Amino acid sequence: MPSRDKIFSRIRHNLGRGPLAEEAVNALKARIEGHVPHTIPKRTDIAHKEQVDLFQAKAEALAATVARISSLDDVPEALRDYLTAHNLATRIKMSPDPALDNLPFNMTPMLEINRGAAAPEDEVSLTPAFAGIAETGTLCMASSAETPSTLNFLPENHVVVIKASQISGSLEDSWARLRQKYGAGNLPRTVNFISGPSRTADIEQTLIMGAHGPRRLHILIVDDGPQD
Amino acid sequence: MQVTSRRFKEGAHDALHDENIQKAFSKVKSGFPVARAKTASELPEFEDLRDQARDLKDHILGNLDYYLEYFEDQVLLQGGRVHWCSSYAEAREVILEICRDADAKTVTKGKSMITEEMGLNDYLQEKGVEPIETDLGEYIIQLAHEYPSHIVAPALHKTKDQVTELFHESHEKYGFKERLTDPQALVNEARSILRDKFVAADVGITGANFLIAETGSTVIVTNEGNGDLTQSLPKTHIAVSSIEKVVPTLEDVSLFLRLLARSATGQEMSVYTTFSTGPKRMEDIDGPTNFHVVLVDSGRSDLLGSDKQDLLRCLKCGACMNHCPVYQAVGGHSYGWVYPGPIGAALNPHMVGLEEARHLPNASSFCGRCEEVCPVRIPLPKIMRHWREQAFETQVTPKPERWGIGIWAFFAKRPKLYRLMTRISARSLKLMAGKKGVVRKLPLMKGWSSVRDFPAPEGTTFMDQWKKQQREGK
Amino acid sequence: MSASSVENKKVALFVTCLVDLNRPSVGFAAVKLLEAAGCTIMVPEVQTCCGQIAYNSGDKESAKTIATQVIRAFDGFDYVVAPSGSCAGMIRHHYKELFDGDDTMMVVVEDLANRTYELTSFLHDICGYKPDGVQLETTVTYHDSCSSLREMKVRDQPRALLGAVEGLEIKESEDREACCGFGGTFCLKYSEISESMVDTKIDNLLASGAETLAAGDLGCLMNIAGRLKRRSAPLKAMHVAEILAGMGDKPGIGEGEN
Incomplete structure (x- = not known):
């Protein structure tokens, strides 16, 4: 048999x-x-503005850094400021996502922007997020031709752009967004939920950042108004 | 893998006298349990979620065939392949076959307990495929030719100094000559070596924390990101899982995710929770071209419908061992197989045989802390007791122990004789103690007196004194 | 002081095998407390042990025989009270497992289970009892026995009762909910592991700085006290009932006569 x-x-x-x-x-x-949910923590049941604040607070508690910007046009300068502050490389590998097509990188001539999937030599990646989860300060990333998931893991520094309108309360909200885009029963090849930068405690239970994935995770929240 | 559970007592003895092991495991209680208590207390719904998770697992197990078939259909629909294996041997062969089809020279691996169970690494090595563990803890123990002492933190038993020496010896061939002592530097060195391995690997093998029937996805949960590099860079991704890990929907897995990291490490979410669905899509510019799911039974289905079915609820969070005073005392390796601590004590007799693992369910004080923290409320002490009953019934329990219980029970069932015996014992033990208040040596209870003095009885039993008082009208 | 809820109720004392043999004063302390709380106390003569030793050793048949004996002996009382969370837990929770599937027995078993209590929780929760005029100048650290804590949900009751003893101060120990390593026959069969557990426990108890260790289970107390003596560590071990009944000045467990 x-x-x-x-x-x-x-x-x-x-x-x-x-x-x-x-x-x-x-x-x-x-x-x-x-798709009936189980109990969803009450902490997520707050106004959208507070969800964005909770997202930020939770992400920061996970050792991610967060900057709030008022429009996508501010991304290049915010990125430059971040890289300068941490003395990081200025060669950026950016997702080939049309959402990032019109970023005004002419404002930041010192940044070298390449687009595509991650290569081992890439030190900094810039990617959009699919959604944000306030409950735990978690980013939801969906893979596609425009958003290759290796950018989330290979470079040592990962900078993520997320619009405030993409942030909602719970994990379940991400499922709703994913189903809306991909249809029920379908997911893109890879959905990553990212909660802070990579870490390990495998040597004597001492917490060390940057095990295999990014050592640093920087999140740019674009304050674009209410939830979509 | 090789089973050494029979040697539990010897292993425990060695561990209790090993300074490094004592240092490593005594640290456990101030780490994971404290963090778990904190995150659990910060989620008011935590206890309700545990009830729901228990009930959901029971629902899944009662309909396991349906959800597995649904899962299989979805994997196929997404362009993946499913391999059913009823034994370890079959699973090893299937995995080797896939590696050979991919012309694999090296294989990177994410942490996977089921592949530990089946001894996959040794098998692949033997067949000319080099497996490389990429979880830092797994990497360390692979270099040391050992196996995990904890299911979440596999190298828990290793000290930093041991890792220093291990890396120094093993990394010289890569040009790393310095003897590193700083944990961050050690991690960095491993990171840079494994970076090349990730890129060069032909196949990536991961385990699965969950399988989602609704979408045909496999789910892994890590903090390091090694699992993601393992499954996104090579051309072929193999996810190996035991059959009970299937979960109906994304909403259902959300429930488990809220419990898993909190119970394991006290995190609200692990850093990376990744859902992999099929191979990369036609237009994708990264991701694996081939996606295989290897589903292994190897004893799981036999637990269904038995008095030990609840074991199949296990999320592999490790909370039971983190909170277990026996585990904290003797470490993971004493248990002699993949799963240490209470879950091992309850599961291993089924997986490796009761005679082999007889000690494990006995070596528990039944303190109940494991059950108290299990996110899916597995009644671990009860299952251990069932093993004790089975051992007693099938004469696996050693004769002296059976006789001891037999003699005691003989008296306990006969109150009058029992009174006589306790009367004599109370008097003679009191006499033996003299004025010291304790008896130092009990030839018939060496287990007691090798460690402790025996507090002397007061001399007359309660029942005798009570009867006397009653007679005398108080 | 007494509460009306137990006035004239027939309360049977389940002495426990360890108290009967080793430290009868705990039994008399329990009687004194229960009487002070207004109960009428009886001690059924045919009791020996709750059967837990057989049960935990896998000898289910012996456990059933002994349980049947207990069920008969304690029939007809309003309450059954034991100065031990472990024995009370056996009767309250595990007898049901022993007779699982036996519907006739289950009726009696459940009836007994619902009437069975651990001493301090019975005094506190059912009798509304509080020590009155009991005095003991000492510092006490309380060890929670695993069965009291996890099976019988006894945590605050003994502390509340001890708190009412004049001159007594409670000093909690680190990791107070950890097992002492007794575990019935566990401490005999795996004595080295038990030793490590009891030593960890003792280190924490001593670090509390308390002069007296109190607990509600004689098994734990004999284990800890026996190890304390072996280590020549200065901590007096007493059953909580003894302290509450005003017997706190008698020699501790394992202490000789002065």
Whole structure:
């Protein structure tokens, strides 16, 4: 008997039944399609402006840094300021996302912008986020041709642009956004939830930043008004 | 992997006399449990979520066949492949086959307990494929040719000085000649060596914390980001998982995610929670071209419907071991197989045989702290007790122990004889103690007197005194 | 002082095997306290032990026989009270597991379970009792036994009662909810591990700076006191009932006569 059959027959035998009846199957299918949430922490049930503040506070508690800017046009200068402050390289690998097409990098001539997936030599990446989760200060990143996920991991420094309108309360809100874009039952190849920069405590339980992923995570929140 | 659970007592003895192990594991209680208590207290819904998670796991296990089939359909729909393996041997062969198809010379690996179970690294090595562990803790123990002493922090037993020596010996071939002592410098050196390995690997193997039926996704949770580099850079991604990890929907996994990191390390979320769905899409410019899910049963399905089914709820958070005084005393390796601590004590007898692992469910004071912190409320002491019952019934319990219990029970079932025995014992122990108040040596209870004095009885039993008082009308 | 809720209620004392053999004064302290709280106390004669030793050793059949004996002996009382969270926990929670599937027995088992209490929680929660005029100049650190704490949810009650003893000050220990390493036959079978656990416990107890250790379970107390004696460490071990009943000046557990 092929292993698949063996496994299923053992499961059913030990559960004391045969294959599920049609009625039960329909109920389970409806359950999957129903997307009913479990208890969602009350802390997320606040006005959008407060959610953005909570997102920032939580992200900072996770050792990410956050800057608030008033429009996408401010991204180049905010990026430059960040890199200068930390004495980092000025060669940037940026997501080929059309959302970032019109950033005025003419304001910051010292920044060298390349676009594409990450290469081992890239030291700084600039990417958009798909969504932000106030509950835990978490970024939700969805992979696509325009947003390759290696940019989230290979460079030592990861700078993320997120619009305030992309930030909402809970993890469940991200599922709703993803379903809206990709259709129920579908996800892009990679969905990363990022909560602060990379770290490890594998040597004597001492916390060390920058294990394999980015050592630094900088988040630029664009205050573009209410939630979309 | 090789099982040494039979040697539990010897292993515990060695661990108790090993200064490094004592130092490492005594530190556990001031770390993870303190952080867990803090984040749990900051989430008022935490206890409700635990109830919901327990109930959800039970629902899943009761419909495991359905959710697995649904998951499989979704993986196929997204362009991935699913391999069903009922044994470790089968899983190892399937994985090797995929590696060979990819012409793999090196394979990077994210932390995966199921691949530890099946001894995958040794097998691949033997067959000419070099596996490279990339989680820092796993990397350290791979260099040391050891296995994890903790399911979340695999190199917990290693001191920084040991890591210094290990890296110094192993990294010379890469041109790193300095003996590093600063933890940050050690991490940096490993990072730079593994960076090249990530890029060069032909296949990336990860485990899975969850499998999502709704979307056909595999989910990994890490703090280092190694799992993500493992699965996004090579052309082929293999996710290996045991079958009970399937979860119906994204909403359902959200419930578990709220409990997992809090219970494990006291984080609200681990740094990276990644959902992988199928291979890279046609237009994507990074990501793996091939996506394989290897589903392993190897004993899981046999737990269904048994008095130990609740073990399948386990999220592998490690909270039970973090809070276990026995684990803190003897470390992880004494348990002699992949899973140490209370979950190991309850699960390993099933996985490696009760005779082999007899000590594990016995070596517990039943203090109940494990159950108190388990995010899915697995009744670990109860399951350990079931093993003790099974051992007693099948004569696995050693004879002297059975006789001891038999003699005691003989008296306990006969109140009159029992009174006589306690009367004699109370008197003679009091006599033995004299004025000291304690008996120093008890030849029939060496387990007691090797460690402690025996506080002497007052001399007359309560029942005798009480009866006398009653007779005398108080 | 007494509360009307237990006035004239028939309360049976479950002495526990360790108290019976080793430290009867704990039993008499319990009787004194319960009477002071207004209960009428009886001590059924056919009791030996709750059966936990057999139960935890895997000998379910012996445990069942002994449990049946206990169930019969304690039939007809309003309450069953034990100066031990461990024995009370066995009766209250584990007898149900022993008779799982036996519907007839389950009725009696559940009835007994609902009537069974650990001493300090019974005094505090049911009787509304508070020590009156009891005096003891000492500092006390309280060790929570695992079964009291986790099975019987006893945490604040003994502390509240001790707090009412004049002159007594409570000094909490670090990691006070950690196991002392007793665990019944565990401490005999895995004595080295138990030793490490009890030493950790003792280090924390001593660091509290208290002069007296109090606990509600004689198993833990004999383990800790026995190890204290072996280490020649100066900490007097007493059952909480003894202190509450005004017997705090008698020699501690494992101490000789002066």
